[in-house]
Amino acid sequence: MNILLDFDDVLSDTFAELERREGPATDFSVEDLRVMFPGIDLRKYMESLDFHREIPPVPGAAEGVNWIIARGHKVRYASARSPDVQKVSLEWLRERGFPPVPLHCLGRDGKKELLRADPYDLLIDDQMRYLNIAREQGRRAIALDRRWNGSWDGDRIVTWEDIKSAF
Numbered sequence: 001m002n003i004l005l006d007f008d009d010v011l012s013d014t015f016a017e018l019e020r021r022e023g024p025a026t027d028f029s030v031e032d033l034r035v036m037f038p039g040i041d042l043r044k045y046m047e048s049l050d051f052h053r054e055i056p057p058v059p060g061a062a063e064g065v066n067w068i069i070a071r072g073h074k075v076r077y078a079s080a081r082s083p084d085v086q087k088v089s090l091e092w093l094r095e096r097g098f099p100p101v102p103l104h105c106l107g108r109d110g111k112k113e114l115l116r117a118d119p120y121d122l123l124i125d126d127q128m129r130y131l132n133i134a135r136e137q138g139r140r141a142i143a144l145d146r147r148w149n150g151s152w153d154g155d156r157i158v159t160w161e162d163i164k165s166a167f
């Protein structure tokens with residue numbers, strides 16, 4: 001299979017790092033960090049190379065990605081991160097034992113375009129805006145369980161340890 005993996009909150013525990021710094025988010029009704037963290041200047045995080053360096057990995061993610069590749073699948077990372085953090089993101093992946101497969105940091109619109117145009121078979125993501133595009137394109141879409149994707153009615157893994165049963 002040709003597989004696209006999201007980055008934030010699939011490989012990196014970005015939301016957990018934001019909560020560690022800013023306190024708990026309260027509103028998960030909308031998949032939008034500006035709603036979850038009202039009154040916070042999110043740009044200071046999204047543009048900060050140090051913030052991106054310090055985000056912890058999601059437990060089991062590197063092992064899970066390595067397992068997928070060992071099974072013979074083709075994997076790429078498809079992120080809505082800005083191209084400005086591509087380099088620091090590649091360093092982060094390498095330092096945490098993730099396989100060195102291509103990383104696309106495309107911004108939100110660029111990621112949507114990729115999901116509509118690319119001939120992938122499977123997307124693993126945490127955000128329903130992207131999972132829904134994959135579904136519309138007739139691709140398989142698996143959600144990694146997060147507080148904001150509870151209404152996703154498609155396939156779901158609770159943790160990366162579940163990835164083997166999802167294949």
Ligand SMILES: [Mg+2]
Pocket residue numbers: 006007008009010125126127
């Ligand atoms: Mg994500």
